[in-house]
Amino acid sequence: MAERTAKQQLLRDIKRHKSVYALLAIPLIYYIIFKYVPIFNGQIAFKKYMALDGVLGSQWIGFEHFKTFINSYYFVELLRNTLMYSFGKLVFSLPLAIILAIAIYESNRPILRKTVQTLAYLPHFLSWVIMYGILLALLAPGDGIVNDTIKLLGGKPIDFLTNTDAFPWIVILSDAWKEMGWSAIIFIAALMGIDPSLFEAALVEGANSWQRVRYITLPSIRPVIVIVVLLRLGTILDAGFNQIFMLYSTPVYSVADIIDTWVYRQGLLEFQFGLATAVGLFKGVIGMFLILGSNRLVKRFGGNSLF
Amino acid sequence: MKKIGTRRKGRFTSVAIRPTAADHSFNFLVDLFLGLLLLIIAIPLWSTITLSFRPNDYIGNNLEGMFLMPWKWSTSAYEALLGNAGFLLAFGNSVKILIGGVASALLLTIPLAYVLSIPTLPGRRYLNMLVIVPYVFNVGMIPTYLLVTNIGLIDKLPAVYIPVAISTYNCLIMRSFFEGIPNELKESARIDGASEIQVLLRIILPLSKAIIMTIGLFYGVSFWNNFFHAMLYLNSNALQPLPILLRNILMASGMNEYVEVSAFGDAPIAAIKAASVFMSAIPMVAAYPFIQKYFTKGTLLGSVKG
Amino acid sequence: MKKQYFVCIALIALLSFGSLPLFSQGTKDAAVDGPMTIDLWYGAAVTEAGPPPADWVGFDIIKEKLNIDLKLTTLPSNESDQDVKIQAAAAANNLPDLFMVRRDVLTRLVPQGLVAPVDDLYEKMPTRTATHYNEVSRNHAKFGGKSYGLADPGSIVKNEGLLIRKDWLDNLGLSVPTTTDELLAVMRAFTFDDPDGNGKHDTYGYGAFQEVNNYEAWPGRRLQPILGAFGVEGTWDMTSDSAGLNILKPEFYDAMAYLKKMADEGIIDPNWLAYKKDDFRAAWKQGRFGIMREQNAAFAAQSNYAPFDKNFPDGEWVIMDPVEGPKGHASIGPYTAGFRIYAISAKAVEEGKKDKIAELLEWMASDEGYFLLGWGVEGVNYTKDANGVPVANGLPNPDLAFSGPVGQTVTQLRNMVFYNGDIELYARYPKYTTATSKKEMSALEVLRKMQTKEWTPAVGSDMLPIPNADLKRFYEQGLSEFITGKRTLTRTNWNTWLAEFKKLGGQDWNDKGVAFAKENNLLNE
Structure with a gap:
């Protein structure tokens, strides 16, 4: 009896949301064609792909490509570097972006605020080719501005760009430098939704600025922060191909080579598309675990979860 | 933007509470942070700007170059770019991609984000899953390339934006903003007999100007800068957009066997590279202040009261 | 306010749906007796200068003389981008008829059966073969006894x-x-x-x-x-x-x-x-x-x-x-001998385009094709000096000179006709006097001297x-x-x-x- 009513309830719910499903129709068809057909084609991860035989006609080879990747000489190092960069960027750049957004929101100097808000996102448009030129001008061991200063102070020049100790910091800091303002935009948008009367109430209760940020501002944008973090975790094994590819060189391979640069050299340049796809799926499995796990955590603590 | 200023003043004057020492230290740190940041950001921007204006006979290193005086600047790089046979054509193609891309992206993303934001919707969990899976499992270039070829999109401008017209990331961000809109608003409209489309158009959209503009900007920039898909999917020379031209310029020396000629007359190649970055970023940069207009505090509140 | 939004939405809808069919008019191959379409992916001489314009006189000449509708695609300026583009097209069995390709990539395409042998082409192109291909170049793209690419002379040896x-x-x-x-x-x-x-x-x-x-x-x-x-x-x-x-x-x-x-x-x-x-x-x-x-x-x-x-x-x-x-x-x-390989896709051979491609390449090696692709139109993009060497002097519109930014667009295909002959070297490396120190310089003399050293x-x-x-x-x-x-x-x-x-x-x-x-x-x- 109870089951029947549950079913009826469901049917009633579905009926009630008829127009919602109608709204969904076009995006859904889009998803099937443009997101799920490629996933179907992704079966070449398990096949020896021959162009003339097509996706369906190619021969199954099981987990061969996955084994190639996992057994490859540098696998552990690739994984370590990839995680180092993506977590590094997550724990370094993201808080900076949030702080920047809040600082812009809280600043009492309209000119400073507006200038920063207008300029901060501009470096996003400088491609890594240009950024490399700037980094070279700053950091080159021979005539970089930083090393010239070091020499002036009597120090020994440092080969920042080709030194395995310095390189990871260069990657993470230059990423923050270039992308911080851009990442802050979404948090600024979120801050705009805060109800100002909350602040007035806080003032009446005698809260100071720190407390205001702690108890009103941050909690108000928490849902967005959570979503951004969760989504970033889902693609944790994407550590920024374009940046690394432009910045790295042979002496720093041991700390610079990431999964994507490996795939690029091994897979795409050598017609091993099955392998490239297999690595994509591998990254997806890890991402899925992280996203599901952290989503669960978020739910347990009563946050706004992803699903 | 004016609203903020007046309201800000009101915060301290209308409620008669004096700012404490903690408030002062807070304000000081905020301004210090912004000031330092401004300095750090200004360096790469400024050095790229001066680089783009560097004359061909410039002697000196990069540091000296940053202090090159404006009256010694040369606009030859910009002139050479504008005189480039392909520049206007590529610009036009990029504009077509931008308009088509942003329009189709928003048209697809907004309804999806809205539907996913309805908490009572049966099957919502599965729908979310359906959206997340392709985001996490990126099968890479070839499976998508096969699709694009098979449906005949290859060598057509929409090939650059249609396959990436919904970004799951953008969609879920938008969803979380929609979820932040008080439920009472939507419910009252539904009780008045409004259909979901009407709720979306009349309640959600007017309250979500800031986020729609922001996501539109995200899409716009990603389409505007999309080099990789343009390189893969577009063959005809007449269809090449700006990022391709830009890449050809940035990578110019890597390949050029015939180093004896320059494609840009007298302008130095470093200046051309720097200038090309600015030329291509201008439309997007110009759009941002316009979008900022919608970033006014307490947008939501005003609408609810009004 | 609401009205505004409706207008806005309607506009967006119109635009995005309108834009779809607008761009999607594919051009299929022309009728049987019309000109044959040949897709050519070429490596431009100076990619960043831009491709030949749509009204380039070469298209008309090629259509008129050879009954070929030449469709050009400029390959990206950097090698790894080129490799990616070509391999993606190969994966979808969608290679163009004629395309420039690096030997490493060709090595992968041949076992896939995507590239056609070209051994029979040499005798169909006597003029071109005489100046462009020798024993070494024929061997350069040989796999399993068959030649799968035309190895054209590339960079000058010992330069x-x-x-x-x-x-x-x-x-x-x-x-x-x-x-x-x-x-x-x-x-x-x-x-x-x-x-x-x-x-x-x-x-x-x-x-x-x-x-x-x-x-x-x-x-x-x-x-x-x-x-x-x-x-x-x-x-x-x-x-x-x-x-x-x-x-x-x-x-x-x-x-x-x-x-x-x-x-x-x-x-x-x-x-x-x-x-x-x-x-x-x-x-x-x-x-x-x-x-x-x-x-x-x-x-x-x-x-x-x-x-x-x-x-x-x-x-x-x-x-x-x-x-x-x-x-x-x-x-x-x-x-080594530097080569630039052009390959013909198996698909093009199936479509019966091989002979036409040979005709096109042979024409490029003729005097007409050589000068048109190498330097442009005489009197517009270049003039000949007393020794018959193309020079950029004395043109009515100096902007159009083959060495200038605009003139370069009409000579983007020159790598397909050049074979490092004397005329080319004289034209490419003219003698000049430096602006400040008034030194006599010539990249050709430098080249000759470099070649005499121990290699x-x-x-x-x-x-x-x-x-x-x-x-x-x-x-x-x-x-x-x-x-x-x-x-x-x-x-x-x-x-x-x-x-x-x-x-x-x-x-x-x-x-x-x-x-x-x-x-x-x-x-x-």
Whole structure:
């Protein structure tokens, strides 16, 4: 009896949301064609792909490509570097972006605020080719501005760009430098939704600025922060191909080579598309675990979860 | 933007509470942070700007170059770019991609984000899953390339934006903003007999100007800068957009066997590279202040009261 | 307010749905007796100058004379982008009819059955074959006995040289070094004795950057003269009695020790590991180092030499002989025959386009095609001087000159017709007088002089098997870590590292390479 009513309830719910499903129709068809057909084609991860035989006609080879990747000489190092960069960027750049957004929101100097808000996102448009030129001008061991200063102070020049100790910091800091303002935009948008009367109430209760940020501002944008973090975790094994590819060189391979640069050299340049796809799926499995796990955590603590 | 200023003043004057020492230290740190940041950001921007204006006979290193005086600047790089046979054509193609891309992206993303934001919707969990899976499992270039070829999109401008017209990331961000809109608003409209489309158009959209503009900007920039898909999917020379031209310029020396000629007359190649970055970023940069207009505090509140 | 939104939405809807059919009018092949469409993906001469305009006279001539509707696609300017684009098209069996491709990529496409053999084309194109293809080039793209690509002449052989700042030598009272020891002394003097007399420690002995390819593995082309002194220039030793990977030879260690000394003493520009090509070329124009290996035109062509001339009117680079090592060996580096391969897709042959393609290529080699594609229209883009050499002088509109920014667009296909003949060389490398120092310069004379120096024949060493990505990385990373000091360079460490290299597939790579070279008669006496 109870089951029947549950079913009826469901049917009633579905009926009630008829127009919602109608709204969904076009995006859904889009998803099937443009997101799920490629996933179907992704079966070449398990096949020896021959162009003339097509996706369906190619021969199954099981987990061969996955084994190639996992057994490859540098696998552990690739994984370590990839995680180092993506977590590094997550724990370094993201808080900076949030702080920047809040600082812009809280600043009492309209000119400073507006200038920063207008300029901060501009470096996003400088491609890594240009950024490399700037980094070279700053950091080159021979005539970089930083090393010239070091020499002036009597120090020994440092080969920042080709030194395995310095390189990871260069990657993470230059990423923050270039992308911080851009990442802050979404948090600024979120801050705009805060109800100002909350602040007035806080003032009446005698809260100071720190407390205001702690108890009103941050909690108000928490849902967005959570979503951004969760989504970033889902693609944790994407550590920024374009940046690394432009910045790295042979002496720093041991700390610079990431999964994507490996795939690029091994897979795409050598017609091993099955392998490239297999690595994509591998990254997806890890991402899925992280996203599901952290989503669960978020739910347990009563946050706004992803699903 | 004016609203903020007046309201800000009101915060301290209308409620008669004096700012404490903690408030002062807070304000000081905020301004210090912004000031330092401004300095750090200004360096790469400024050095790229001066680089783009560097004359061909410039002697000196990069540091000296940053202090090159404006009256010694040369606009030859910009002139050479504008005189480039392909520049206007590529610009036009990029504009077509931008308009088509942003329009189709928003048209697809907004309804999806809205539907996913309805908490009572049966099957919502599965729908979310359906959206997340392709985001996490990126099968890479070839499976998508096969699709694009098979449906005949290859060598057509929409090939650059249609396959990436919904970004799951953008969609879920938008969803979380929609979820932040008080439920009472939507419910009252539904009780008045409004259909979901009407709720979306009349309640959600007017309250979500800031986020729609922001996501539109995200899409716009990603389409505007999309080099990789343009390189893969577009063959005809007449269809090449700006990022391709830009890449050809940035990578110019890597390949050029015939180093004896320059494609840009007298302008130095470093200046051309720097200038090309600015030329291509201008439309997007110009759009941002316009979008900022919608970033006014307490947008939501005003609408609810009004 | 609401109305506004409706209008806005309606507009967006109209735009996005309207835009779909707008762009989607595909052009299918024309009717049977109409012109035959040929898709050509070509490597442009100067990609960034832009493709030939839609109203380029060449399209009409080709349509009229050959009944061919030529559809052009400019390949990306950088090699790895080219590879990706071609391989993606290959994966979808959607290759164009005729396309330029690197040999490494072609090696992958042939087993997939996507490329057609071209052996029968040579006799269909007598004019072209006479100037463009010889025995070596026919072998260059041969797989399993069949030729799968037309290897057109690419870069000029031995077009680089070892250059030294004569004015610096004179300032310091030194002469051109002839041995590795003397070279070391000169590099030290260039670094520490202020050769330019500006009172600052801002110069270095040797300048380089990492420029690696299949036959010039790490540290790459720019340091080959150093490796050459130790007899280990190039990836491969191509002499029949000692054939194999140079890195496995004991002399390679000595070369490494020498390089390490250069790096440790700071007499090689310390930026060399961070430089890319542009930075390196900007650096010598700024007078940062006094010895380098550079290409003839990159050094001596008017626009390239001009900044140096302005910066250092008294500066002078001279072409020197490679220095001799301890065993009396000396070489600028290995040389191969540079080719640019054009392949025909199997699909095009199925569609019966092969003969038309041959017709097109043969026409390109005719006088009409050669001058039209190479220099444009006479009287518009070029005029001929007394010797019949195209020059850019005396044109009604100088902007349209073949060497100018606009004129370059109509000669983008010139790599398909050029074969490094005399006319081309005279036209490409005209004599000129420098603006500031009034020196007589000619990149052609520089080239001729560079070619007289000691080089190591290694033709075909660019055809040998290439290592997989992991082995390649192990090779490059290991060597560079020995130089930077991350690994300590001692005989023991070196041998341990070499053993690991062999185990990882280095031995296998060596053996396969030697076997391939023997099989294809690539080894020299």
